[in-house]
Amino acid sequence: MGMNRRKLTTYIFQYILIIVVLSFFMLPIYWTLITSFKESWEIVKMPPSFIPEKPTFNNYLNILSNVEFTSKIRNSVIACFGSLAIALITGLPAAYVISRLRFKGSNSLYYTYITFRMLPPFVFLIPLYVFYRSSGLYDTYIGLILAYCVITIPLTVWMMVGYYDALPRELEEAALVDGCDRRKVFLHIVLPLSVPGIISTSLLNLIFTWNDFVFALILTSYNAATIPIGLLGFIGYTEIKWGMLAAATIIASIPLLLIVLFVQKYLVAGLTLGAIKG
Structure with a gap:
């Protein structure tokens, strides 16, 4: 039982570490992605929103045009x-x-x-x-x-x-x-x-x-x-x-x-x- 508990603790720690590291590297990508769907007023709003309140494709349309x-x-x-x-x-x-x-x-x-x-x-x-x-x-x-x-x-x-x-x-x-x-x-x-x-x-x-x-x-x-x-x-x-x-x-x-x-x-x-x- 003691060995299985130590293995379970090790696995949990490893997964938590992986999630923290991935979050550190993925957060800038995610933030860039959601910013591309925001209006100008929402981008500078404080506190910032992690999900666009009113998603828009205007930024992409402006870029492609x-x-x-x-x-x-x-x-x-x-x-x-x-x-x-x-x-x-x-x-x-x-x-x-x-x-x-x-x-x-x-x-x-x-x-x-x-x-x-x-x-x-x-x-x-x-x-x-x-x-x-x-x-x-x-x-x-x-x-x-x-x-x-x-x-x-x-x-x-x-x-x-x-x-x-x-x-x-x-x-x-x-x-x-x-x-x-x-x-x-x-x-x-x-x-x-x-x-x-x-x-x-x-x-x-x-x-x-x-x-x-x-x-x-x-x-x-x-x-x-x-x-x-x-x-x-x-x-x-x-x-x-x-x-x-x-x-x-x-x-x-x-x-x-x-x-x-x-x-x-x-x-x-x-x-x-x-x-x-x-």
Whole structure:
């Protein structure tokens, strides 16, 4: 009886701890959600209400009818998937070469990629800003995409080298014995086996680029500005449009949330396999 009572007490304590921790992290999300359904007068009312008294969709309607904000959603999609495509096209073969083809300088090349990944973004911003201003890349899609590639390509190489190292080499060796060259081995054997790792790497790249504020703030002005810059527009000199800001935040969070829900079965496998030897 004493042992069962101690186990029951431990379980109760664990569940209480889990509820407290989840509440701590979920409260800001919940507060943003309910704020997006409140009118302006209710948002500033004291004491605050945890359930909207008169729920309204006006904030969402105003956001979706705001041409400037919807254009920033388009800009974010173009910049995110453009940089992701370049990162995968260049990073996947580079990671495979570093993992499988050991040559003089391969370790130095790998550590160079890691160095670029670990450097803070501010290191690149000043030279990029000066170069973009003089070359006409400032406030353009291609300029923002190339800036993101400074981070996404090293991240892709870093993630996929560990993943390739964890893959068994026997299938590749058998294909090479049968007459396949390295290109066919990579395209027809390695890439299909690497789908979980590619999905995990792509998701991490998308999270960085979708949420990026610093690169977009410094390297864009209006034409290529992204969602985080659009959120900044709801904070004015005389007022903060809390309802529209909350609604815009929820709308900005939905795409990544849906992507995670669709690829979650690949996410854990992709992150854990690459961590075995990476």
